[in-house]
Amino acid sequence: MAKIYVLHENPEWTEHLFKRLDELGLPYEDWLLSEGTVDLTAEPPEGVFYNRISASSHTRGNRYSPELTNAVLAWLEYHGRTVINGSRALQLEVSKVSQYLELEKHGVKTPNTVAAVGKDQILEAAKRFEGKSFITKHNRAGKGLGVQLFDSIEALEAYVDSEAFEAPVDGVTLLQDYIKSPDASITRCEFVGGEFIYAVRVDTSEGFELCPADACSIEDLFCPAGEQEEAESPKFRVIRDFHHPILENYKEVLTNNGINVAGIEFIQDEDGTLYTYDINTNTNYNSDAEAEAGQYGMLELAKFLGRELEAVGKEEVGNHR
Template identity: 30%
Template sequence: MSVSSPAARLAVLYEHPQWFQPLFAALERRGMSYLPIALSGHRFDPATRDAPAPLVLSRVAQSSFLREPEHPIFYAEALLDHWERCGARVLNGADVLAIDSSKARQLSLITSLGYAVPETRVVHRGRDLAAAAEGMRYPLLVKANIGGSGAGIARYSSAEELRASIADLTVPQSVDQVLLVQDYVPPRGGTILRIETLGGRFLYAIEAESGGDNFDLCPADACIAQPGRKAIRMTAITPSSELIDAAERIARAAGLDLGSVEVVIDDRDGTPRFYDINAMSNFVADPLNVLGWDPHDRLIDYLETLITEKVAA
């Protein structure tokens, strides 16, 4: 067992109780000491000047609000900012978490780079959704600004259906009181593309089935094993060079050290529409069979390089 004392050179901040067991197991196989830090019940003193390790890997999941009403999303943003001020190199730090926790900010970033997104309007009150949707085509989606694991997304077939949902107070809610009304993009071939990046560079990509009403496309073992969860076909593919370049540009612009960019090919006109930047993207389940290699190994190589650079600095 290589889990270390607080003198470890690597700390891993996490929330989900199962998602990171493969990472921890890979670290231990490599003999790399690390300090796991669970967010649940965590506290810090803003007057201290000590970080838990020179290198901190943030694994904060936006879906944490589904597991704990007193979720740690905004707490983690303050904590990561504090550790950065204490001199730690934080992977997917506070600025990245701020992007990860706002679909509206993600879409703004993507369009600023010249890439297409689904037509979207952003509001902060549910009762304004119908007015925001005027002139948009149906079906459309209403999305919580902070989601995760497909939560906080509803599909509406008509303006009447949307207005009825607003009146019944059944439209999605977001923990930050920001909502998006968005064009439903019919996916070409019934799939979306998740492009994984590491250090701003392409790592691998998977094509995932995307039904019209199923938005939970988490690829990890712990997601797939959930009772009642429908199996989703996921296939490793090599995207076009244009899509890879776009994903890398988006990842670098977001400051993403590790995570995915998701894109759907619009079946109506063939336009790639980027719609999600995910800083807590889980590696695909059964990677040896799906990819032929384990991405945890390359993540650990990356961590070892950063630790060496941090110690030498």
């Protein structure tokens, strides 16, 4: 019997999805890809395969999960299986360079960015930002990895030459214009089945780690502006009746890259200019924000996977007639 297969490397991020699948009575199997094998001579089972591998897997000791998943996805796609967030989604998940170029291709403005490999090249690239604030981040990231704010090249040089320097797992450091939000917030737009479901406002006053999952720890935040007073409003808040022309561009990006499930983040500067800086294909949802709004991303995702499974079942019946 066909079922839903959930490919991932972090059980903390699948718990809520499995609960929703159970609620809907949908058959599923947990495919943990922290390690494993791929028999290229074998044929995959029938079903729907949902890829939830994260760019930050190496921070949980799963350094090669993306590489293993890439092999699994290639195998599944070769056999024509229904894959949700397939190989192309994984390529974008592990490379912000690829994300930015793809966004720009579809008319979505991204911050000015330079990619550099090697400490000397990082400092050389920083000259392009002389006289203004800029940030560094990792190309293969997630969880705000490597995000640091600098006001001068001298400050960057001191950081790069110190023991605090955080080397990217793929060796690629990004230098990027610092976009200052007047209300210290970013907006994350959630899509399921390629369709927009809601936007969430994220308070960034405490730092750069923007993961909305309940499992993410506030203690891990890097705060570039020193200590902040306790926020009066929730860190994550669903924006009711959000509408913006950028959503059509986002849908085009997702459609053209075969991405069904994603969270796309943008920030607006003091002039109202919108900059998009992240496509997260391993999207998570914040339970407090959802409960307050009465909207539930994992439920929508489980329903979508159920519809895809139903389509596979009908196809199987048709093939056996």
